[in-house]
Amino acid sequence: PLVVAVIPAAGIGNRMQADRPKQYLSLAGKTILEHTVELLLSHPKIHSIVIAISAKDTYIHSLSIATHEKVTLVEGGAERADSVLSALSKVPKECWALVHDAARPCVAINDIDNLLSVMRDESVAGGILATPVRDTMKRASSKSDQPLISYTESREALWHALTPQLFPSTLLINALNRALQDGANVTDEASAIEHVGGKVALISGNPANIKITHPADLPLAEFYLQQRDK
Numbered sequence: 538p539l540v541v542a543v544i545p546a547a548g549i550g551n552r553m554q555a556d557r558p559k560q561y562l563s564l565a566g567k568t569i570l571e572h573t574v575e576l577l578l579s580h581p582k583i584h585s586i587v588i589a590i591s592a593k594d595t596y597i598h599s600l601s602i603a604t605h606e607k608v609t610l611v612e613g614g615a616e617r618a619d620s621v622l623s624a625l626s627k628v629p630k631e632c633w634a635l636v637h638d639a640a641r642p643c644v645a646i647n648d649i650d651n652l653l654s655v656m657r658d659e660s661v662a663g664g665i666l667a668t669p670v671r672d673t674m675k676r677a678s679s680k681s682d683q684p685l686i687s688y689t690e691s692r693e694a695l696w697h698a699l700t701p702q703l704f705p706s707t708l709l710i711n712a713l714n715r716a717l718q719d720g721a722n723v724t725d726e727a728s729a730i731e732h733v734g735g736k737v738a739l740i741s742g743n744p745a746n747i748k749i750t751h752p753a754d755l756p757l758a759e760f761y762l763q764q765r766d767k
């Protein structure tokens with residue numbers, strides 16, 4: 538089946554405390570978004586890319602990726618899920634959608650290969666890259682100025698959800714619409730699929746595939762890119 542990449546890149550990224558949306562910050566000589574898009578364009582199984590951009594975005598048109606023949610730009614929405622739905626409207630019905638955060642430039646080709654193998658597994662609806670939790674995980678008690686530990690979660694069964702996340706595009710559109718309608722907590726694509734009862738495979742990915750969120754993540758990402766591309 539055809540695989541189309543979807544990149545939600547319509548966020549503000551205010552935790553970065555930067556003068557521009559984080560995907561336009563520079564990393565080893567080009568923007569974070571260019572690193573992400575160029576890596577996906579270099580994958581032989583990825584047919585094309587749809588990027589959701591904010592209506593207020595003044596940066597995208599200065600980048601050559603904006604006019605690449607395999608790239609389509611769409612206007613994003615208020616929440617990540619709205620941006621993904623907007624991009625999915627441009628993805629052909631019979632395709633698989635590989636949704637990947639703009640802010641994860643350090644993803645490796647072989648992690649994408651491992652994820653793509655879920656398309657052959659008929660026992661699951663799709664899959665996501667994930668890494669097992671390393672720290673001891675605490676559940677906090679009800680919100681107050683001073684959070685208190687309610688109890689310790691067993692970390693055996695806890696994973697960090699990364700991207701890419703891979704699902705048939707029509708299934709994902711239906712699941713996202715339903716989850717939003719029901720007011721479910723939809724912070725990634727898998728959560729919408731779970732909401733409609735779909736089974737999602739956890740594919741163990743490289744922990745270097747970080748989501749750039751805080752200023753300190755920039756030098757870390759630069760290091761991971763160097764290691765990956767060596």
Ligand code: C5P
Pocket residue numbers: 544545546547548549550560589613614615616617618620621638639640748750
């Ligand atoms: O804010 P956070 O890091 O969780 O955002 C994850 C990804 O979702 C980013 O690439 C961001 O640009 C994107 N996003 C979006 N539309 C929104 C909010 C976030 O495309 N309304």
